[in-house]
């Protein structure tokens with residue numbers, strides 16, 4: 001190949017100019033056009049060694065051109081750029097065989113690096129997979145911030161692989177949603193998506209939950225039971241809150257990942273593991289490794305492709321579209337239609353959102369249900385958020401005072417009948433249980449299920465603790481403590 005020729009199609013003239021100059025300086029020949037039809041003609045005539053195309057052009061859509069280009073020139077690499085960067089565009093570009101997808105505005109240095117990479121590799125590109133359901137489908141993930149676009153690109157790239165993914169992010173940032181998107185757009189989408197939450201299962205039961213157990217393998221195992229690994233066969237296994245996995249289970253999981261097969265608890269017959277693993281945690285696993293709480297070797301097995309979901313406060317530009325999306329969803333579910341004025345949006349953007357997207361979602365539902373007027377203004381938002389704001393200033397999160405205020409707020413909602421779905425009956429028991437349940441559950445988790453130690457820490461009589469565990473339906477394993 002002499003000097004490689006790059007075909008550029010974009011109806012934005014300034015982009016054509018910038019690309020022509022930059023590519024020219026890097027020693028490429030460039031042909032640029034504003035028309036998809038012209039691009040198609042060049043491709044058909046055998047011109048060009050690489051295509052860079054926009055998605056929306058006046059005469060045609062760059063994404064629709066992709067399958068046609070691949071049919072006539074399967075070796076020709078196509079880089080897709082788009083200002084309409086949604087998860088769907090990114091996924092479609094990947095599935096239609098684009099070499100790379102760049103959301104606009106792009107970084108010129110990055111683009112040149114991609115161009116060099118595209119021209120360097122000459123192996124035929126793997127055939128794209130069949131596409132998922134097409135059309136104006138509802139997007140699972142909302143937000144077009146730079147950070148989210150990076151995430152869409154990563155998800156899109158992963159649609160054609162089975163690589164293990166580790167999703168990290170604060171609570172409520174959308175980790176589970178990302179795990180589902182990886183499944184729904186990936187090549188295992190025909191199989192099951194099975195989730196297991198390590199923080200919600202008593203440690204003694206985790207192995208049985210994961211790998212199943214044989215009849216009689218431990219007290220209470222009356223029947224053979226399938227584990228999640230088996231249930232997720234040919235699909236995706238979502239290991240949620242992986243940072244809370246107890247050490248023995250970590251060791252066992254590591255072995256399974258290394259050997260590619262597992263045996264059920266009490267079983268002998270090895271079963272081949274056929275799952276794609278997506279793990280998630282809000283913890284800093286590197287720190288957990290340093291503290292001796294998480295196996296480093298397991299971490300590297302799982303952290304093949306890390307995806308970090310930024311907290312909502314770091315992508316304030318997504319707040320308005322998310323808020324409107326949640327109001328719309330509330331309306332679809334039968335709540336009155338509401339709109340946000342600019343002042344309200346500004347007020348939302350000033351918040352810290354410790355609970356991230358989930359917190360915003362809950363606020364929007366509450367506002368949809370409670371605000372009398374149709375247009376939500378800044379005052380409404382400020383009033384609704386006033387207490388948490390005051391509370392934040394009042395002391396460190398986690399202080400007893402903080403707890404008291406949180407409880408107070410909760411009760412006020414209950415009494416006004418405003419908290420979603422909470423009946424205003426048996427309030428005393430409900431509130432006490434609300435506090436007792438996490439208190440006992442977390443103390444038990446801190447003592448690794450040891451009830452004697454937990455009773456000591458709580459300052460409770462052992463039998464009292466037992467009874468509470470039973471009454472509150474806190475999962476725990478018999479025979480411990």
Ligand SMILES: Nc1ncnc2c1ncn2[C@@H]1O[C@H](COP(=O)(O)OP(=O)(O)OP(=O)(O)O)[C@@H](O)[C@H]1O
Nearest residue numbers: 140141142170171172173174175176177282357358
């Ligand atoms: N980008 C997004 N677009 C639309 N909805 C979102 C987005 N991110 C999160 N959500 C919604 O916010 C809520 C919380 O998301 P999700 O359960 O995935 O968070 P998470 O990170 O798994 O939280 P946790 O750590 O508490 O388990 C869900 O109702 C989800 O649908």
Ligand SMILES: [Mg+2]
Nearest residue numbers: 175176240280
């Ligand atoms: Mg989650």
